[in-house]
Amino acid sequence: MRLQSDIDALAAIEEDAQRMLKRLxxxxxxxxxxxxxxxxxxxxxxxxxxxxxxxR
Known part of the structure; x- marks a missing residue:
């Protein structure tokens, strides 16, 4: 399960990066x-x- 959440997180980061480039x-x-x-x-x-x- 953790692997899938990590993959989802990396995909979300890539999408966010693409949006940032477009905004800029x-x-x-x-x-x-x-x-x-x-x-x-x-x-x-x-x-x-x-x-x-x-x-902690």
Whole structure:
């Protein structure tokens, strides 16, 4: 079950990255999309780690 939720989370991050590129008016080429996806993953990981630390 966790694997599917991870896949869903990564798909949501990619969709969010595509929306961000469109909002900023940046052409949606593969390299720029990969950079934005990477940044979104870093942000999501930081949020997750922050929430884990606040639970403890």
């Amino acid at each position: 008016g940046i052409p949606d080429d593969k390299q720029k999309l990969e950079v934005v996806i990477c940044l979104r993953q870093i942000i999501e990981l930081a949020r997750y780690m922050s929430s884990e630390n606040s639970v």
